[in-house]
Amino acid sequence: MIRYLPLGGFVILLALLYFGLGNDPRNIPSPLVGKPVPVFSLPELYDPAKKVGSETMKGKVWMLSVWASWCVSCRAEHAVVSQFVKDTQLDVMGLNYKDESPDAKAWLSQFGNPYSLVAVDADGLVGIDSGVYGVPESYLVDKKGIIRHKFTGPINQKIVDDTLKPLVQTLRGETAS
Amino acid sequence: MRLLHTFMLLILLALSSAAQAGIEVRDFDNPEQREVYDKLMYELRCLVCQNENLAASNADLAKDLRDEVYEMLTQKKLSEAEIKKFLVDRYGDFVLYKPPVKKSTALLWAGPFILLLLGFVILFFVLRHNRRQPKVKLDNNKHDEIKKLLESEDK
Amino acid sequence: MIPELGHFSLILSLAMACVLGVLPLYGTFRGNANYIALAKPATYGMWFFVSISFACLVYAFVTDDFSVRYVVLTSNSALPLVYKVSAVWGAHEGSLLLWGLILTIWAAAVATFSRSIPSVMLARVLSVMGLIAIGFFLFVLITSNPFERVPMQADGRDLNPLLQDFGLAIHPPMLYTGYVGLSVAFSFAVAAMIGGKLDAAWARWARPWTNVAWVFLTIGIALGSWWAYYELGWGGWWFWDPVENASLMPWLVATALMHSLIVTEKRGMFKAWTVLLAIGAFSLSLLGTFLVRSGVLTSVHAFASDPARGLFILIFLALVIGLSLALFSARATKLSSSAKFEPLSKETGLLANNVILVVMASAVLLGTLFPLITDALADDKISVGPPYFNMIMVPLAVVLVIVMGMGLLLRWKSDHVARLASILWLPLVFAIVAAIVLPLIFAPSFDGLVFMGLLMSSWVAFTALMWIIKQKRSPFKLSGTSWGAMLGHIGLAVTFTGITLVSVYNVEKDIRVEPGDKYTIGEYEFGFDGVREIEGPNYTAFRGTINIKRNGKDFTVLHPEKRTYHVQTMPMTEAGIDAGFFRDLFVALGEPLEDKGAWSLRIQYKPFVRWIWLGAILMGLGGLFAAFDKRYHRLSRRRKIKQEEVV
Numbered sequence: 001m002i003r004y005l006p007l008g009g010f011v012i013l014l015a016l017l018y019f020g021l022g023n024d025p026r027n028i029p030s031p032l033v034g035k036p037v038p039v040f041s042l043p044e045l046y047d048p049a050k051k052v053g054s055e056t057m058k059g060k061v062w063m064l065s066v067w068a069s070w071c072v073s074c075r076a077e078h079a080v081v082s083q084f085v086k087d088t089q090l091d092v093m094g095l096n097y098k099d100e101s102p103d104a105k106a107w108l109s110q111f112g113n114p115y116s117l118v119a120v121d122a123d124g125l126v127g128i129d130s131g132v133y134g135v136p137e138s139y140l141v142d143k144k145g146i147i148r149h150k151f152t153g154p155i156n157q158k159i160v161d162d163t164l165k166p167l168v169q170t171l172r173g174e175t176a177s
Numbered sequence: 178m179r180l181l182h183t184f185m186l187l188i189l190l191a192l193s194s195a196a197q198a199g200i201e202v203r204d205f206d207n208p209e210q211r212e213v214y215d216k217l218m219y220e221l222r223c224l225v226c227q228n229e230n231l232a233a234s235n236a237d238l239a240k241d242l243r244d245e246v247y248e249m250l251t252q253k254k255l256s257e258a259e260i261k262k263f264l265v266d267r268y269g270d271f272v273l274y275k276p277p278v279k280k281s282t283a284l285l286w287a288g289p290f291i292l293l294l295l296g297f298v299i300l301f302f303v304l305r306h307n308r309r310q311p312k313v314k315l316d317n318n319k320h321d322e323i324k325k326l327l328e329s330e331d332k
Numbered sequence: 333m334i335p336e337l338g339h340f341s342l343i344l345s346l347a348m349a350c351v352l353g354v355l356p357l358y359g360t361f362r363g364n365a366n367y368i369a370l371a372k373p374a375t376y377g378m379w380f381f382v383s384i385s386f387a388c389l390v391y392a393f394v395t396d397d398f399s400v401r402y403v404v405l406t407s408n409s410a411l412p413l414v415y416k417v418s419a420v421w422g423a424h425e426g427s428l429l430l431w432g433l434i435l436t437i438w439a440a441a442v443a444t445f446s447r448s449i450p451s452v453m454l455a456r457v458l459s460v461m462g463l464i465a466i467g468f469f470l471f472v473l474i475t476s477n478p479f480e481r482v483p484m485q486a487d488g489r490d491l492n493p494l495l496q497d498f499g500l501a502i503h504p505p506m507l508y509t510g511y512v513g514l515s516v517a518f519s520f521a522v523a524a525m526i527g528g529k530l531d532a533a534w535a536r537w538a539r540p541w542t543n544v545a546w547v548f549l550t551i552g553i554a555l556g557s558w559w560a561y562y563e564l565g566w567g568g569w570w571f572w573d574p575v576e577n578a579s580l581m582p583w584l585v586a587t588a589l590m591h592s593l594i595v596t597e598k599r600g601m602f603k604a605w606t607v608l609l610a611i612g613a614f615s616l617s618l619l620g621t622f623l624v625r626s627g628v629l630t631s632v633h634a635f636a637s638d639p640a641r642g643l644f645i646l647i648f649l650a651l652v653i654g655l656s657l658a659l660f661s662a663r664a665t666k667l668s669s670s671a672k673f674e675p676l677s678k679e680t681g682l683l684a685n686n687v688i689l690v691v692m693a694s695a696v697l698l699g700t701l702f703p704l705i706t707d708a709l710a711d712d713k714i715s716v717g718p719p720y721f722n723m724i725m726v727p728l729a730v731v732l733v734i735v736m737g738m739g740l741l742l743r744w745k746s747d748h749v750a751r752l753a754s755i756l757w758l759p760l761v762f763a764i765v766a767a768i769v770l771p772l773i774f775a776p777s778f779d780g781l782v783f784m785g786l787l788m789s790s791w792v793a794f795t796a797l798m799w800i801i802k803q804k805r806s807p808f809k810l811s812g813t814s815w816g817a818m819l820g821h822i823g824l825a826v827t828f829t830g831i832t833l834v835s836v837y838n839v840e841k842d843i844r845v846e847p848g849d850k851y852t853i854g855e856y857e858f859g860f861d862g863v864r865e866i867e868g869p870n871y872t873a874f875r876g877t878i879n880i881k882r883n884g885k886d887f888t889v890l891h892p893e894k895r896t897y898h899v900q901t902m903p904m905t906e907a908g909i910d911a912g913f914f915r916d917l918f919v920a921l922g923e924p925l926e927d928k929g930a931w932s933l934r935i936q937y938k939p940f941v942r943w944i945w946l947g948a949i950l951m952g953l954g955g956l957f958a959a960f961d962k963r964y965h966r967l968s969r970r971r972k973i974k975q976e977e978v979v
Contacts, residue, residue: 200920
């Protein structure tokens, strides 16, 4: 009986490694899912005197989109995100992460602005508070201000169709209190 | 031209995200505080790197996190546990190089010692099994060989 | 043309490998002497064609052939020649071809230096190596072809600046030689299981090959550690990174294998253990290959990950290890032995040694794979890093060290507590005294960790010395294996000493300096003399000047640099290091600060850090002494004389 032990152990190891092949070790799940959006209040990109933050979108289903003009992947997802916003009429607040405002404005005027509002997180502190570790990142927030889903990396059409659109619909069906 | 070149080099360095040591000059209230800082730098993971701690990484996020930890330690006077909790609340257990001891990591922490115990149990049983064997056992070939040798000597 | 020749040559070596893997093995079942006789020529043929293939790849690099995709990705016309050659194995495809080349070199060596091995056994051993080679060549040709062409490019993307170093020239070849060398022991084990007979003679054949492979692995790992130390700029020498662990695990198991072979040779015992360890050591080598190239774990060492390649290696792993373990299950009864030994005996000591080393390797495996396990079972991501591994491995090392000392001095078959105690008390006393007294010379106060670490090292060293003394012979009349054991154990003691002392007494300071500032650590005064800009062959750099005085007198000048390479513009730190037997001085440039030419600087005083690698060199030397013990060569000479007599 014992003689089959090494072979048995190896088969279990193989199964684990096979699982590992389909798995991305760098994609960290966020502990903030199910928790309220971290409280923040930042200047708006086009009107720095105005403050926008976690409370601004309360009562609506919205998306917090972390982006920067220096981020190449953000450009890759921009078309998909813009289309997604048009299709669903979703309110999106952009979080301009560790960027220069002139560069951010230039980027938006060149590639289009899907965001209802853009908060400027110049030093990245709100990013850290939200568990941001890469750009772009997107958070779907429900009417009560709870983060329901976090997506890291550029959004593609498949993710929009399979995950985001259905989730937005579900969240909109919920009550605000 | 030389000035421009030097300037550009400095800009490149400033924007660097290469994997080299994060050397910052820090002032602390006391040596114990510095020790806690050094310990945290060693135990906290740089999330955007390919497996480096905050002490070794020069990535932007690593620098921000170092500054944040420094501020929490010296300005807000948070303890080591509180700082770790702050980061784990936002980034999950992934940010700790020393995995927390909880149910899901029980196998990890207990595993090696269970293995050691298992090893000694196996050792014990092997020794006992060995003791129970008959004293001297020759296989048949050897037995015949010896018989032949003995018989040839008699001749 | 040359790349196509290289590609074609590789296909030919695959053909040779197929011949080698199938026909001689088949011949041993059918008693077909012609097929059996094919083993050696097929081996040499396989080696010949891979050598040509590899030479073609080197040629492509040296001549800047930017129509070859792999050259474009890893080289550049401005790259110094020595790095152009090293760049051949600087990335995935080329490093695999190097693996293949080294495999064929080992096989050719086995074919050449095995005069005393019966031809049936030798044919089986070579066939198994041929089968392994088939897997590797198929992998290269199908998924990782270094000879792939692209439209001619203007220039290449350059070698990663971190790899533009002497370390790349020696670390991977040494390490791969070790990894691949373990396939020899593996092949011997499989060949023996196929034949259904495993005895002391088999162990005598397998031992020198295993020892030499172990030597290369030891040196390869030490080189990696040393390279990381001086290259990465923060003075660390081991990070328990998955790829580092992937090299340590086979080393631990190979060490157990080396010791288990002693028992199998001397007493015809532990056959099942030895076979399992041989399979285990090579399996861990293959596992390491998988981990580095599949993207399953995050590592600074990882080659560009590709799940398709990962799948291929996984299937290869499944076949090689699965089949050999299945063979083990089938042949297990034939591997039992009838010799007896008392609970207090060298056999027990070596068995305990096997157990501990396997437990240590398993612990490293558990920690390395646990993030994957957590992900699979709990869908959560965790990190397992140096704090965990250090906490786990230190107690295990303590147990190992205790067993090492006792095991070395125990008698075969049966020993008595009284005798053992009489021989152990002296080394123990010496060890305790050394552990207390020696630190006092260097450090002001008692430190528990230092005491424990030095106690462990001294115990190992003094038991090794005691063992040599007890041989009651002139050192020059001692056998190679005796020297090997002593050097091997003392080498480990030296390494443990270095690890203990540098871990506890390391001094590290991050400071702000302006030109003219001075900083003192112990008897050394570091004077900052500003930073200049310089031009290198393919980089620009900021070069600092640190004048070091020792006890007031001029001692040395260090030049830490911060380089920016022209092509891959990632900045890189080159630390300024003054290497010494008892300590290293380590200076790294930080960042330029505001004005007045101020910079941040990291100064380190690292006592006994070189001992870590010095110990490894001693261990390697020990392994060589053991491998070239005259016993392994006497028999072949005797046979030769016999053959000549007959003629």
